Amino acid sequence: MKAPDILSSSEGKLVLSLDKGIYPLDVIYGASYVFIDRAYILLGKVDDKTTVEITAKNARTSEDAMKAMVGEFGNELLSQALRKKITRDNQQILETIVSQALAGATGAMVPSEFDDDDDDDLDFLDDPLGIAVPWEERFKKRGSAPAQRGPDTEKEEAGPGDSGGHKPAGD
């Protein structure tokens, strides 16, 4: 890739000439945007070439520093050109990923095992697995009187599945 031509150089100001075929406008925009905090950038057009006028914000910038800035600008142009190429090459992959993500977010990709068509006749109060049955009812000994409060009460009343979480008091 050809380096930018320096059209003129004077008092902290450089004018570059860039071939449109090598440096598309998007690439020049990208590089200019990066330099906007360090220099004043003015873009123009002469014949088939784009001109870039770079003026250092600091008036004391030396000639060498300006040339270094031009070198950095050239590197940034290359970086932006490469970035553009990678984006173009991977455009289809990017679009596929984004479209799948959007489809998933809208619920279009829900797997069939999550369809609850079979449970359509269930009310929200139905409890086919008995989850809402209180612990006392589930493990109460039929025909026995309610247990009295005491140190051994819990041992007698403890049933399968008692993990020590909920410890109901006697009635």
Place this chain on the structure above:
Amino acid sequence: MSTLRTFDKSIYALAAVKDGMEAYEGLGKLSMDTSDSAWTVNFEEVDPDFTPEELASEFANYVLAQTIERRH
């Protein structure tokens, strides 16, 4: 004393130039001329805190940034 900045129509966006004129109108008297290929902004009666060249250059950076942000 006045200073000029020319913005090529194929590079800059008109909305960005107009936006810049609104943003900088408090810092000087700005006027715009239009030709077939470019818009030229004239800076006069610039705020004494800035030189006309400084204001015009800052304005050009602002218009460039606005153009880039509008096109991406």
